[in-house]
Amino acid sequence: MLADIPYPQKTYTMQGLSAGAAFYFRARLVDKSGNQSPWTDFIRGESSNDTSWILKAAGDQFLSAETGKRLQSQIDFTNEAALENAALTGAVVQRQLKENGEMRAEILEVRTTQLTDRQALAEKLEKVQVDVGENAAAVQTKATAVFDIDGNGYGIYDIGAGVKYKGQFYQAGVAVGAEVKNGKVETHFAVRANQFTVVNPSNDKLESVFMIKNGQVFIRDAFIDMANIRQLVVGDEIKSANFDPRNKTGFRLDMKTGEEVRYGRGRSGYWVETNNLKQLFDNNGRLRIRMGFW
Numbered sequence: 001m002l003a004d005i006p007y008p009q010k011t012y013t014m015q016g017l018s019a020g021a022a023f024y025f026r027a028r029l030v031d032k033s034g035n036q037s038p039w040t041d042f043i044r045g046e047s048s049n050d051t052s053w054i055l056k057a058a059g060d061q062f063l064s065a066e067t068g069k070r071l072q073s074q075i076d077f078t079n080e081a082a083l084e085n086a087a088l089t090g091a092v093v094q095r096q097l098k099e100n101g102e103m104r105a106e107i108l109e110v111r112t113t114q115l116t117d118r119q120a121l122a123e124k125l126e127k128v129q130v131d132v133g134e135n136a137a138a139v140q141t142k143a144t145a146v147f148d149i150d151g152n153g154y155g156i157y158d159i160g161a162g163v164k165y166k167g168q169f170y171q172a173g174v175a176v177g178a179e180v181k182n183g184k185v186e187t188h189f190a191v192r193a194n195q196f197t198v199v200n201p202s203n204d205k206l207e208s209v210f211m212i213k214n215g216q217v218f219i220r221d222a223f224i225d226m227a228n229i230r231q232l233v234v235g236d237e238i239k240s241a242n243f244d245p246r247n248k249t250g251f252r253l254d255m256k257t258g259e260e261v262r263y264g265r266g267r268s269g270y271w272v273e274t275n276n277l278k279q280l281f282d283n284n285g286r287l288r289i290r291m292g293f294w
Contacts, residue, residue: 021046026040066179075127102131106127135163159175261273
């Protein structure tokens with residue numbers, strides 16, 4: 001039995017399903033005396049496979065998690081907040097600074113350990129930064145481990161790189177986190193960038209094989225066991241893995257010309273179709289049927 005749903009409730013929600021997972025359900029009524037009605041017929045139910053909705057829902061959930069909040073946080077180019085917080089918490093600070101007019105170079109490290117009657121915290125912040133006039137560049141790493149007596153906690157490590165140019169701020173980052181809240185554990189690996197690239201070393205040069213740029217994904221070559229696709233736009237052709245004109249096997253659809261070739265098995269012949277002509281050949285390649293205009 002999946003669930004007992006007491007009156008006046010009338011709904012049941014299954015959590016943690018994969019997208020597009022299908023199940024069959026049936027139900028029956030049971031009164032207070034234990035009398036049972038017959039089972040209903042099985043009804044098919046399927047979890048959502050709406051990619052737009054899933055991306056938004058999962059994205060909102062991630063951004064509200066501690067790892068997501070960390071990835072959204074911006075690098076503090078003033079360093080004042082980090083230094084003030086270090087002074088309040090008794091953190092260990094190491095700072096190297098050089099200045100010359102409008103030019104400034106700085107390396108900052110802050111190590112913090114805290115214990116209260118409810119929580120333990122350990123954190124390490126490292127940052128390098130340069131400023132030239134109103135422009136600045138910085139790279140920051142931050143590792144944080146927190147746990148409280150209620151069983152909630154997280155460990156997060158993130159790397160951020162940013163520039164401030166003509167009053168505008170631009171940042172890229174990577175965050176890795178594991179967190180538990182109210183008994184639920186989540187792990188995350190997230191990237192913040194307008195371009196994410198994977199390169200393969202080939203013939204003494206690096207070739208891009210996978211890229212996400214401005215929200216679009218580009219893949220050079222891929223093997224996919226199963227794909228759920230709502231819309232499909234094909235530039236050249238669709239063909240089966242066994243398509244071979246010499247052995248007359250498989251299927252091919254040319255998306256530019258509209259020509260469709262379908263081979264059968266053994267001596268079953270094959271079919272060639274265009275927008276104005278349909279032709280059926282036997283296994284020896286002899287034309288048997290031709291329809292259309294030519």
